[in-house]
Amino acid sequence: MQKMNDKWDIYEDAQGNWRWRRVAANGRIVGASSESYRNRSECVANARRNGYGGN
Numbered sequence: 001m002q003k004m005n006d007k008w009d010i011y012e013d014a015q016g017n018w019r020w021r022r023v024a025a026n027g028r029i030v031g032a033s034s035e036s037y038r039n040r041s042e043c044v045a046n047a048r049r050n051g052y053g054g055n
Contacts, residue, residue, distance in 0.1 A: 018043035
């Protein structure tokens, strides 16, 4: 379940692939993708399986 204060970052890494990370209100990373994705949509789909509720 997503906490209201958590922030989700969907970002492009240095190799041009997509990753996600979940950051708690205190600034600590509390979750991250274990792999990179060629397409942003694949990355978002994986983030959703891990609790992401955004677009």
